[in-house]
Amino acid sequence: MWLPCGCTSKYVASSFARRTLASYLHVSGRSRCNVAAFMPEAAGLEGVSGRAALRELSVSNSESFWAAVARHRLCWSTPFHTVQDCDLSRGKIKWFEGGKLNVSVNCLDRHVHTCPERVALIWERDERGSEMKYTYGELLEMTCRLGNLLRRHGVKRGDCVTIYMPTCPLAVASMLACARIGAAHNVVFAGFSADALAERIRDAQSSTVITVNQGVRGGKVTELKKTVDTAMQSCPTVKQVFVAMRTDNPVTMTARDIAMEEYVFSYHDGDVFGCVADIGWITGHSYVVYGPLANGATTVLFESTPIYPDPGRYWDMVERLKINQFYGAPTAIRLLLKYGDQWVNKYDRSTLKTLGSVGEPINTEAWEWYHRVVGDGRCPVVDTWWQTETGGICIAPRPSDPDAEIVPGMAMRPFFGINPVLMDTEGEVLTSNNTSGALCMAQPWPGMARTIHNNHQRFIDTYFQPYPGYFFTGDGAYRSEEGYYQITGRLDDVINVSGHRIGTAEIEDVVNQCPAVAESAVVGYTHSIKGQGVYAFVVLKKGIDVQEADLSRQLNGMVSEKIAKYASPDFIQFAKRLPKTRSGKIMRRVLRKVVESDLEGLGDLSTLDDPAAVQEIIQGHEKLL
Numbered sequence: 238m239w240l241p242c243g244c245t246s247k248y249v250a251s252s253f254a255r256r257t258l259a260s261y262l263h264v265s266g267r268s269r270c271n272v273a274a275f276m277p278e279a280a281g282l283e284g285v286s287g288r289a290a291l292r293e294l295s296v297s298n299s300e301s302f303w304a305a306v307a308r309h310r311l312c313w314s315t316p317f318h319t320v321q322d323c324d325l326s327r328g329k330i331k332w333f334e335g336g337k338l339n340v341s342v343n344c345l346d347r348h349v350h351t352c353p354e355r356v357a358l359i360w361e362r363d364e365r366g367s368e369m370k371y372t373y374g375e376l377l378e379m380t381c382r383l384g385n386l387l388r389r390h391g392v393k394r395g396d397c398v399t400i401y402m403p404t405c406p407l408a409v410a411s412m413l414a415c416a417r418i419g420a421a422h423n424v425v426f427a428g429f430s431a432d433a434l435a436e437r438i439r440d441a442q443s444s445t446v447i448t449v450n451q452g453v454r455g456g457k458v459t460e461l462k463k464t465v466d467t468a469m470q471s472c473p474t475v476k477q478v479f480v481a482m483r484t485d486n487p488v489t490m491t492a493r494d495i496a497m498e499e500y501v502f503s504y505h506d507g508d509v510f511g512c513v514a515d516i517g518w519i520t521g522h523s524y525v526v527y528g529p530l531a532n533g534a535t536t537v538l539f540e541s542t543p544i545y546p547d548p549g550r551y552w553d554m555v556e557r558l559k560i561n562q563f564y565g566a567p568t569a570i571r572l573l574l575k576y577g578d579q580w581v582n583k584y585d586r587s588t589l590k591t592l593g594s595v596g597e598p599i600n601t602e603a604w605e606w607y608h609r610v611v612g613d614g615r616c617p618v619v620d621t622w623w624q625t626e627t628g629g630i631c632i633a634p635r636p637s638d639p640d641a642e643i644v645p646g647m648a649m650r651p652f653f654g655i656n657p658v659l660m661d662t663e664g665e666v667l668t669s670n671n672t673s674g675a676l677c678m679a680q681p682w683p684g685m686a687r688t689i690h691n692n693h694q695r696f697i698d699t700y701f702q703p704y705p706g707y708f709f710t711g712d713g714a715y716r717s718e719e720g721y722y723q724i725t726g727r728l729d730d731v732i733n734v735s736g737h738r739i740g741t742a743e744i745e746d747v748v749n750q751c752p753a754v755a756e757s758a759v760v761g762y763t764h765s766i767k768g769q770g771v772y773a774f775v776v777l778k779k780g781i782d783v784q785e786a787d788l789s790r791q792l793n794g795m796v797s798e799k800i801a802k803y804a805s806p807d808f809i810q811f812a813k814r815l816p817k818t819r820s821g822k823i824m825r826r827v828l829r830k831v832v833e834s835d836l837e838g839l840g841d842l843s844t845l846d847d848p849a850a851v852q853e854i855i856q857g858h859e860k861l862l
């Protein structure tokens with residue numbers, strides 16, 4: 238009996254044989270391998286030409302015909318010794334005895350060798366106009382990952398895996414992954430009921446099921462995972478159910494269920510997770526220590542700085558340690574952007590899969606550079622919003638989702654269990670989209686803070702008193718027409734110029750778009766006429782030589798044009814650097830005090846990364862006045 242290498246699935250084997258024949262019959266002869274062209278020398282059938290003759294030969298000398306087809310259109314790890322040994326009178330069917338091949342290798346690897354960028358799948362999704370393409374390279378990677386996942390969970394050659402999924406790339410990869418590791422697959426139509434599914438699982442004696450949380454068909458959501466849960470009541474053989482996410486809606490997971498992705502960074506076993514945060518920052522706690530270790534990940538401890546011994550340090554490290562996920566702060570990205578692309582391009586960053594940003598709004602220019610230069614335009618950038626108080630990521634894009642649209646500079650979507658709301662100044666929930674307000678959380682979640690050590694009253698006053706019944710984050714956010722969130726900064730950083738409320742981050746974003754500017758910080762100050770005026774601190778990129786007055790005019794023009802005249806800075810102070818915390822956040826509180834000339838009120842400076850920066854800022858301010 239013909240069995241592909243490592244594969245005991247009759248379904249896989251026979252369907253591939255059918256495909257092979259089918260594709261042969263439809264070969265055009267120009268772009269694909271032409272059977273007529275290879276047949277004669279391959280099978281000693283010189284002189285055969287034309288379809289009729291070929292068809293005649295395929296019947297009269299079927300053994301030679303099929304031997305030629307099999308040898309020329311498939312890759313065998315062990316060649317067959319006997320083409321066929323069949324006897325219909327006894328129901329004995331044996332083809333290609335002694336031969337071994339792997340169907341997934343034939344479907345994927347050999348094409349990836351020659352044309353990895355060729356599109357293998359075009360997924361026409363239920364949502365019209367949102368089709369997605371997957372190359373052979375991507376499909377192979379997805380397949381290998383799934384194969385490894387199944388193996389690690391004990392699926393072995395000869396097992397039968399039940400796949401209960403809608404028609405989607407992950408379902409294809411699941412089939413190929415089974416074939417790859419020698420497991421049979423039992424694909425059950427996703428429209429079947431729990432009983433029909435259970436019967437097929439029992440028939441196949443599957444111990445493993447792969448499904449998705451929900452299906453989407455004809456605009457309707459179907460509860461596939463719930464159907465599996467019901468089927469499980471009469472399927473005692475099933476030990477594990479892998480659950481992928483087709484939609485955003487979480488489902489109840491039982492001890493038997495295994496989530497198929499980690500969600501924000503798409504971390505998979507074997508990856509090297511490189512969060513370059515200091516462990517003194519919450520980001521280090523959650524994403525250098527506890528998160529990675531609790532998930533059995535390999536985590537990088539970065540002791541150095543992004544520019545020591547030179548500005549290529551991060552990317553040199555990515556190359557040497559083969560880092561797959563890189564997670565850092567916008568401040569470092571802006572710093573490195575100043576030094577130019579050459580420091581990035583020097584190093585091999587092909588292991589990188591996901592780039593993360595945390596700590597501050599990431600301005601458009603930094604986002605684009607991170608994506609285009611660091612990630613070579615192929616790695617999703619996840620702008621993750623969260624706080625010490627939230628314990629872990631609350632709002633972030635999820636590239637592993639099928640609906641993985643990512644908008645530069647937007648934290649995008651709430652994570653599982655997170656229910657954000659925007660409040661107006663009266664404390665009313667804003668229900669519409671395309672609106673801005675104070676970001677609050679309407680529901681608790683396990684990772685959130687429980688108290689402030691030794692000061693529970695302060696905890697209540699800070700987080701729960703401003704909007705009773707809600708957790709108040711202190712940040713402002715904008716919700717787009719599509720329902721995506723964009724963090725606009727701390728609400729303390731909103732200034733009111735002549736009655737116009739504007740987030741300082743918005744002005745900074747425009748200023749940072751000037752090619753000469755590395756980064757900026759905007760604060761408000763008391764203005765006798767406008768209520769508040771706009772004061773911008775600007776750091777230039779390395780090697781920029783411009784007249785400050787000219788550049789100031791240019792920046793004012795940009796802000797007037799892109800936001801409004803009232804937002805245009807009254808003062809622009811050029812500085813060598815900005816005062817920052819060790820975690821890279823600009824200390825706007827300090828800048829505000831400097832601008833108000835309230836040096837007595839500078840407050841606690843112990844978290845400053847480099848106290849000398851404050852002295853420089855004070856001197857620069859005095860010169861400007």
Ligand code: 6R9
Binds near residue numbers: 519621
């Ligand atoms: C993880 C962390 C929290 C504050 C938070 C917000 C700002 C964090 C952000 C962001 C815009 C992002 N913040 N991530 N702003 N976009 N992706 O930074 O914790 O040090 O407690 O700071 O940082 O203002 O409220 P923490």
